Amino acid sequence: MEFSFSRLLLFCLQALWALAAAADVPAARGRPAGCATRCGDVDVPYPFGLEPRCAINDGFWLNCTTPVGHATPTLQYINVEVTKISVEDGKAWLKTWMSRQCYNQSTNQVFQNNAWIGFAGSPYVLSADDNMVIVLGCRSMAYMLSDAYIIGCMSTCHEDVPLRNGSCSGNAGCCQADLPRGVQYYQGFFNDFYNTSEIWRRTPCNYVTVMESAAFTFSTTYLTSTVFYDTEDGRTPVVMEWGIARQTCEQAKINKTTPYACVSNHSDCVDNDYAGYRCRERRKLHRIKERYFRQHGGLLLFEEMKSQQGVAFKIFSEEELQQATNKFDEQQVLGHGGHGTVYKGVLKSDTEIAVKRCMTIDEQQKKEFGKEMLILSQINHRNIVKLLGCCLEVEVPILVYEFIPNGTLFDLIHQNHSRYISLDTRLRIAYESAEALAYLHSCASPPILHGDVKSTNILLDGDYTAKVSDFGASILAPNDKSQFVTVVQGTCGYLDPEYMQTYQLTDKSDVYSFGVVLLELLTRKKAFNLEGPEHDRSLSMRFLYAMKENKLEDILDDQIKNSENTEYLEEIADLARRCLEMSGMNRPSMKEVADKLDRLRKIIKHPWAHENPEELDSLLGEPSTVTSTSTTGNFSIAKKAAMGLESGR
Structure with missing residues (x-):
């Protein structure tokens, strides 16, 4: 997939800061006398203004100009027309x-x-x-x-x-x-x-x-x-949300440089992770929570939990999670992703948790959310992060997972390149991750497609055991083609090109994404790099070109490049290449990938077995096709045959 950045039509709104709700801001902070309040047909409420002295700061100084060919003036910020501003809703059109x-x-x-x-x-x-x-x-x-x-x-x-x-x-x-x-x-x-x-x-x-x-x-x-x-x-018209300030409610209350806006006895402060805090009426807030709970299937989920005794799954209140995360303090953030923000939390029982505030949920997910939560909660695998519960009284449900202490695979391989990571460690993490995905595809009932496999969604526990996480993009595997998703979503660099063509998310879409993770482990390079030359931005494309030109060594990580590892690296690379086939039908299943990684791990872990074909057969769990392994060349043939990596197998 190629597109030209040179043809982009670019415009950028400059920083807009410290918005204040007119109804709650003290008069001393209001608009000075003599300021215009209208431009053409558009009202200009404070904190916006048509002169520098009339706006709360320069960021809200708007222009009222009459464009060439227009009979009436229009309100503009830079070269973008503003058609409406709502202080009450915190929105601008x-x-x-x-x-x-x-x-x-x-x-x-x-x-x-x-x-x-x-x-x-x-x-x-x-x-x-x-x-x-x-x-x-x-x-x-x-x-x-x-x-x-x-x-x-x-x-x-x-x-x-x-x-x-x-x-x-x-x-x-x-x-x-x-x-x-x-x-x-x-x-x-x-x-x-x-x-x-x-x-x-x-x-x-x-x-x-x-x-x-x-x-x-x-x-x-x-x-x-x-x-x-x-x-x-x-x-086309677009609606923007804005906050009073880029602060949480708690930060705004203690900030001495700007006044706190939610001072009315009838208002509560509500955090917005992205635009800052806002004020809402208390009665409205209670009714909204009830509506969200019903909308996300809370009543149905309660009934299902009663009928299935022993389900270790909890429905949390927003207040519980506020307390656990210190009101979603920025200091508690574990990471940001395409689907939301994850915070570390501690429950009253001293249990550490990871709390994920998701960005969005579509209409189909709303209908099935309660049912899917119950299914996901029953997943029990040592290499999959456990889903503990959810909160439904918010606009987009909040998910609660077990806390995994050692960060992500992305952090391990990309944040400190001087840190040594052995081939054995990399292969073990790859195998454990593949095992988790194979379990979701083959053993979960019904089967589950992850939908967003990437190195930031593979966590590492205290022993650096891999734990696949983040089912924000997961869906239950469809029973027929009529149930396939109708939109494409995913992460740049990992997205299955066949999925982008057909909109059919399948288990082979996860296989493609896992192939990119394998490349990250082999090369210690990021899956997608916007800052590099256009032909080098995609790691998968760069890798496939290197394989085609027989230049694999050029992109491998120096830490694992040596004469002893050459054959192993070539075989791992060949497995990654198969995962990255353009056609999903030509890719192996996650079970096949996991089995082959396991076999390769055993060979690397037990080099003494190289000299004994019977012991090699025992380790690999299948007979070798070679009777003599007295030379390195013969061993290579035996090893490939036993691992099922020969072409055509």
């Missing part, structure tokens, strides 16, 4: 650019412009509740790429399915995907394999954009002409 891919009949080429929007360093985040990723087209596959996260969908048309105006959901020519929580920038791009070159007379263009859900109504004219782009001047 902007107009941002869409991405499009069109066929040019005069040049016989497909051209595209990929919009990129950024809010990094500001308290602004795209609202996951109000926005959707929208893709339009009759032969379009498009994505939103954001901070190591990809999400998108395929939009198609069929001759026997008529196009109709109205909702995008279930409609031909349009598809949509949920936006993850906490996104501060995104880049739209298209899969070049799907384009309008053969259907341009009927549908000239494809589009992808992030926009306000309530503002979008599908029209068939969006496909049959360029009216969607032309009418909106290439822009």
Whole structure:
């Protein structure tokens, strides 16, 4: 998958800081007298202002200008039009650019412009509740790429399915995907394999954009002409959330430099991990918690737990988890991922836990959440992190896991390159991780697909035993193709290219991602590196090129490169190559991967068996095809045959 960064349309909102709710801020901090409060048709509430002295700081100084060709002035921040600001809701409405891919009949080429929007360093985040990723087209596959996260969908048309105006959901020519929580920038791009070159007379263009859900109504004219782009001047409305300040409630209360905003007797402070703290009315907060609990299947989960005696699973209150994590203090953060933030916590019983606040949950997951939690809670494997419980009275359910003390595999192999890690240790961690995934695929009932296998989701306990974690992207294996997911989501560098083409998440998607983890262990290089040259950004592509050119040694980690390890490294690399096959059918199963890693571990661990074929057979659990191992060459043949790594096996 290739796309050009040179064609990106880039704009970046500068840092916006220390927002204050007008109703709760003392008068001394309010807007000075004589300040304008309106620009054209848009109200400009404090802390925003149209002059430097009228805004709380320079970050909220907005411009009121009349663009060329316009009769009335528009409100703008930098070059972005602001159409509405709500202090009460902590939201602002902007107009941002869409991405499009069109066929040019005069040049016989497909051209595209990929919009990129950024809010990094500001308290602004795209609202996951109000926005959707929208893709339009009759032969379009498009994505939103954001901070190591990809999400998108395929939009198609069929001759026997008529196009109709109205909702995008279930409609031909349009598809949509949920936006993850906490996104501060995104880049739209298209899969070049799907384009309008053969259907341009009927549908000239494809589009992808992030926009306000309530503002979008599908029209068939969006496909049959360029009216969607032309009418909106290439822009779509998007809703941003903002906080009063980039602080938690507790931090804001003790901060002496800025006033605490939630001073009303009728308001409570509510934390937002991404945009800062806000105030809500107390009565509303209680009703909201009850609604979330029912929405996430809390009542059903209670009944299931009663009927299944002995289930070690707990439904936590938000207050319990607030206390356990010191109100989700930043000092308690264990890590940030594509699906949420993980905090360390300690329960009243002194039990250490890991608390994951997820970013988003789609409608299907909401319906099945309680049921899936009960299934996941019954997973019992030494190399899988135990799910202890969940909290359902929040907008997006919070998951509670056992605490694993030694961090992630990513930390081990990438944070300190001078730290020595033996080949035996790397192989053991790979084998244990593969065993865990094989258990999920083959032994769990029903089977479970992880969906986001990567080195940050492999934890290490006190003995550096591998523990596969983070089932935020997991789904129960579908029974038939009609149940396959309709959107693509995952992590850059690990994402199965076949999954991106077909939207069919399978056990072989996990195999591909595990193959990338194997490469990290072999090379000590990251799966995806945005800062490197374009052809070197993907570790899997770099590895496959090295294998093709017979230059594997060029990318292996120096710590494990020596004459004694050469054959082992080649065989591990060959296994990784098979995991990275473009077609899932050509990849081994996770059970096969685990078995072969186990056999290789035994050979490395017991070098004395090399001289005795009978002992080698016993270790490998299967007969050797070679009767003599008096030479290194003969041993190599015996070893490969016993491990099932010869070509064609």
